[in-house]
Amino acid sequence: MTSKMAMRILTAIVALIFLISWIMKSGSGMSDSAFTNVRNGFLITFAVFLTLSIFSFLYRDNPFYKFAESLYVGISAGYWMCYGFWSTVVGNFVPRASRSLSEFFHVPYQEQADHIFIYIPIIFGLILLTRLLPKIGWLSRWSLAFIIGATAGLNLTRYLRSDFISQVSNSFIPLFVDWKGIGDFVNHISLAADGQFIAILSNWVIFVGVMCGLVYFFFSKEHKGAFGVASRVGIWILMITFGASFGYTVMGRISLLVGRITFLFGDWLNIL
């Protein structure tokens, strides 16, 4: 009972702050039209309310977060559906399919000889909708088969070219950079960041690292003996990679929070 009471008091306080903020923001509006000022005052206050509601999730789940979450889900689902309609249907399909529809939507009609093909996805799309009819719902698998086939076909060659072939050829690196003989190397050995030793060391690490990393991914060979050692080094290399990427990203993540707090203190409270 008491927690319900506390929740009511909290809601009342939030409502009060919301109202005060709305009034203050409307009063300080820049526009000549009173309606625009009141509207913008509301919208800014609402944006602040949503921001704080989401942050409140860090403490624990609560009605404010639930409200913001539900609203976000509804609004954004509608957003992307509208976007899909205007950009894909009107932007890509209509100009290829029909002149009169193109004129209706004010998009330039594309004269093309092969616009019969544009009906292929329409057919598969309609087949997909048979999912709604229990009797022939199994037909929708045809559309899924079309999509999965396309994905598999496109990705097979794409990954072969961009990831496999290019990553392998990038690994053809010399293990002795600027080599002028062992004597020269020993005489000039230093751990300076731009020294020859470090350049050579880097290439050795890359070479050994790629090899051992690949060994780690071997599925059909037991990771024992020399193979096991290599696989273990492979895991270590992967761990360095993960640690490094994690560490490098941290700062960028904080800048996102800086943006939100600046919004609260600057755009809303005007204390910056």
Place this chain on the structure above:
Amino acid sequence: MKRQIPMLILSAVGTLLVVSVFIPSARHWQEDASLYFDIIAVFAFFLGGGNLIRVHTEKVNRKSAGWIYSVVTLLGFGIMLVAGLFKIGNPGGIAGDISQTGSYFQLLFQYVMSPLNSTMYALLAFYVASASYRAFRAKNTEATILLVAAFVILLGRTALGVLLTNWIPAQLSVLQIPNLAIWIMNAPNLAGQRAIMIGISLGVISMSLRLLLGIERSYLGGDN
């Protein structure tokens, strides 16, 4: 029948797209396939949107716990659809750009969706901190390596890293933390990324083949 035809469609489409890479005059099939995918995905919106409406109306009808939030979702969905599909308030009318300033669609995007979006994204700052606090502990060799690499990179990105190791002479300058951080990004990190990418490409190839050959077909449903 119910199983053979989809199998046939899948293999035919996939094989055609693999072959099209090598034939100059068929190369546009690749872009066509992506376009077709987008159009089919729009049809799927009916299923997704329908599901969203059904799930939430049911909650409201049954007055199940938290039904009021389902009302919020449905309202938001409806308002956005109406505002976007009819381009309400759009200065350019039906021909205007959907995200034109002044349209209700854009207004809702700007004051509702965009703050929600950036705030959700900003939660990452907190989660990155709690994950670092909890996960970066020297429990075993692997975890220690992870920790040390992360720590060097983190230090290298603050003034602390410079100040701590400034005294190291130029002869050993790679040991200065900022240099060490860059070296880690450059050599071991690069090697790890490369091994992962080569592995992924082979994984994709073998999985695509399993799909095209009809060995992997759990997604195709049963025979009834």
Place this chain on the structure above:
Amino acid sequence: MGLIISAVVIGAGLLWMLYLSIKGQDVDRRIVYLFVGATVALAIIFRLEFGEVATPIVKSVFDKIENLPPGSKIVLSYDFDPAMAPEVNPMANAFIRHILEKKHRLYFMSLWATGQSLLSVSLDDVLKPEFPDAKYGVDYCNLGYKAGNEGVLNVVITNFRKMFPSDANGNSLDSLPMFKDVESLKDMDLLISVGGGKPGVKEWVLFAGDPGKVPTAGGSAAVSTPLLYPYWPRQLIGLLGGTKGAAEYEAELAKTHPRFKDKSMPALRMMGPQTMAHVVIIAFIVIGNIAYFRSRKKGGQS
């Protein structure tokens, strides 16, 4: 004042966390969240700025410009668009200040169509008000944008005038005194590209710096910086990565040339909260490990 309050609040909090950890109590994740939020908020409210110290990769660019004899010829290319500008524009402005302060000759150009307008903003907002004595055509000039991406570099590495018959204002290059002894990029003493996409720093290295054997430096957005690290220190003399790199440069500039101290230093300002939160996270990791070793020791004893 703000700094003291923040330091006390955060320091006390961290000590308390350390105390809890040593006692073996696990710290609730919400306390971690509170810390991060409070740290960033305090730093924003009190506008905390920290004296960034230049890392070697940034310092080497700074030293290069600092130590070139006055009158050296430096190209500064604006290879970015408005989306990247918050991160990289501060770098470009810091370069302008430093180069003109050292009385070098500055040649502006751009490989991105969008770079040209950002370039004119820099000219109007930074160069002209802060260096009223700098004379166009003598101390600096603006070649503007040319289409052709790295192809432009392929040409200007052998001949400027073929690609740029005139500068952005329509003056023939021969009418500009600072072009009297310039035939191609090879006559330059330093090339600087500020950008984060393609063409960008990488293309400057591969198509201008390397073939022309001209020292090349760059500034780039944080996401694309790791891709450029492999060129340092052999092909790139230095690199400014993201807001952090820009802030380090600004700090170094303010230290060596105090007259810029009062100028707005946008990257330094942006870095304040980020650095503070970063240090707090490092402290978390340390505390977390202390806690872990304590608990393991206890576990081992019992």
Place this chain on the structure above:
Amino acid sequence: MIALLRIAKSVVFISSLLFVMSILPTHSVYSQDAGPSVSDLGSITVRAHDTDNDAGGAITVEWDDPGYEKLAGFVGFLIWRTNTLAGTNDSVEVTPFGTRTYDDRSVSDDSTYSYSVAALVNGERLMSAPSVQVRSSKQWFDGRLTWVLILGLIICGAVIYFIESAKRGTKLFLRRIAGLEAIDEAVGRATEMGRPILFVAGIQDMDDVQTIAGLTILGSIARTVAEYDTKINMPVRASLVMTAARETIKQAYITAGRPDAYNDDMVHYVTDEQFGFVAAVDGIMVRERPAACFFLGAFFAESLIMAETGNSIGAIQVAGTAMPAQLPFFVAACDYTLIGEELFAASAYLSEEPRQLGSLKGADVGKAIAMIVILVGVIATTIASAWNSESMLWIENLLRQMFSTG
């Protein structure tokens, strides 16, 4: 950006054309320098041929420069085209300084053309002799991709070979993957605790192969779930994934002999918005408190938000993705992580079907090829650069040519 570049390119092109026109009258804008004059130089030789490896409709023009570019008044090379069937002439393009080739993409395969190239110097057009007549045509195979085809055939051949040999009953050794062994345990725990399991197949649509990989694993998990009679909750970000996931789970329930227990509501669409989806998944996690969370598919920045929330409710978490940038976050916040290739191999492991397992051995052959080629390439490059060995340089160049993406 691209659009801007295009506009800028056309502006440059038009302005250069205008510039050419403006200097066509006899007076020149440049002062005549001393030096070689136009008459000292030989004429330009032009070669034209059908553009290689294309779908027709393009002719490549190549020419040499006897030294016009060095002249003070040089502006550019003008490409002049004669349609020898129709008998019409037109200028195609003025190329910038430094170019020696031009692809004319505005020709028809049904006509023949001949090209001349003129150096524009001081307003004069010094026209070359016309090239031979050429006709554009399409090629049936892109010759630049020969090595891609060969490598693809080798790797795919290896996969198919081992699938076939597994079908014939050859026994295979497979190393263990801890994350996969944890799946049964996680589902079992959920059953014991009477709590649901949460499955997220990434946030991409069906056009990402990682999503499909996630769904294939879902097939195996759903079978265990059906056997144990646990509840599964699967929010999805894309409608197509919803349809595919329903088929997958339904099939699993049928295989497990419990078609009656299946229900479409196990999979539900949330929203296409990345962080809207995350907000909802977070909500589901804290309200339904699943005992196990599976994140298998393509993830972006949201990976850590979900994994940390899952961690806060004490769920067993198994993640897997081929997004290198997100792997560190899963490794840090989840109990088990399938790294890159392991995600694609997982369904084969779980199916325990010999043919599927055979495909893994085929992928291992691919890795072996990569390792051998890298080894040879590194040795060749090293010896070629350090000791100037001609033969090693030849090997290096051959390998680089083989492994170029065309």
